[in-house]
Amino acid sequence: MAFLEIQDLAKRYPTPNGEVATIFEEVNFAVNKGEFVCIIGHSGCGKTTILNVLAGLDTASGGTVVMDRREVAGPSLDRGVVFQGHALMPWLSVMSNIAFAVKSRWPDWNRIQAQTHCQKFIDMVGLTGAEHKKPAQLSGGMKQRVGIARAFAIQPKMLLLDEPFGALDALTRGVIQDELIKICAATHQTIFMITHDVDEALLLADRILLMSNGPRAHIAEIVENTIARPRDRDTIHKDSLYYQIRNHMVDFLVTRSRKFTESDKSGYDPKHPPVFTPGLGTRTPPPKIKSAEVIVFG
């Protein structure tokens, strides 16, 4: 059994005219310990809802989430969350924001212990010297680093990142991505991350879940990111597999994500979405698509 198993997850809302709107359904996937999994899909496919269900902040209409052999029911310190809008408390300094989390995790620690621990994670995200600044005095990138440090500092079994770099400029995003790579290599943290950015997923993820468009979104495909680690932002695009995987994902986002719902899904098993290793051959056959278009990988 994998570390995190999601089975038949679905989210439905009653609509005002008495019908039921399905955001996503039959969502099945697993995350292994130490694995970095990204989920990509267009807005409205329910990515954030899935993440919130994993975090315990939202409930699904059906299906189960099991982490470490225990069903997820409500939020827990075992799952750290980095929020899209950093979610720092503006009245607390950088140090106090992180200490708030640390004190929740280890209530018996004394001040010195907690402070030493916080400092370690402040140094880790490169914010040494900004400990006593308030969030309002920090740039967007620095705020998001505090959010990352806060999530890592409680040393959760799993980290959930809700598009953490979405609001940052490209340059800052690159710098923090590099830092995240380093931290992940050092901590072997299990991570589930939402992103819109194909290149970000290629740089960070071991596996990428591709979601079809909502309503009735599914995990249509799973892409294995076979680019060897360590990966470097400056040289990754020279890897022979880079553009093959990238093109596969971009093609999905441009056409297949839209056509998935009305496509002929006879070959599609929601329990085992097709897994692709672009450039290395297809492991399981792709779902047949009604239109005549042929997708060529590699």
Add this chain to the structure above:
Amino acid sequence: MSLNLKAGLLSGLLLVVFVGAWHLATLPTGGSKTVDPEYAKLVSAEAAAGQKSAFPTPADVGRKLWEHLSDPFYDRGSNDKGIGIQLAWSIARVLAGFALAALFAIPLGFLIGMSPLLHKALDPFIQVLKPISPLAWMPLALFTLRDSGTSSVFVIFICSTWPMLINTAFGVASVKREWLNVSKTLEVKPLRRALTVILPAAAPTIMTGMRISIGIAWLVIVAAEMLVGGTGIGYFVWNEWNNLSIANILTGILAIGLIGMILDQMLAMLTRAVSYQE
């Protein structure tokens, strides 16, 4: 020249113009007529004879003010106490009523802010009770509490409660969802969440409510003391009206304004201390 300096000079100029106009308007004029000696005794012979306005000159008020400031705490019986003692009574009543209101309204506002059910259930009561003039409660308070001082405190309590209650409920209800989500994922216990997340997040809104409350309380105490009498700056002003001492009334009015400003500035300072920048 800095903006502050310019503003200060302009304020000074306005004060000089105002006092000058007042001085000119109250200068003695010619002519005389026979007057009622009783009236002359009250407002001075020149004023009664029409040679001079009964309204005091700035110098008269200044002299009165100096008299009061040089001996603010004398006590010569129930109708003749120093202005300091009267102000102290009023401030004590306001602070007592205000503190009671804070103890009642802030916890209740917290509950209302956290519970949509309580909010909906209590809203009709709040909406009906809020617009009632605090002085309308006075007869009821006098009847049930049987003490004029306590009744004044009660009236202050009632009028201070609403802004604090409404602002606290609003501040608590509008705490950002993401901060609550952070505390949820960190498994923060409800009491710790209330004290370390919701309270600091809502503190600026709560303090704004308290600042509105103290302003209203200071307005109401003057009226309440005029009504119940005995002690306090409101009673002082009314008593001087009965004495027809306009200079004393003006001194009282000036003191009310100054104390009101100090109370407001104190709350403004506290509001600044708890406010945060997002």
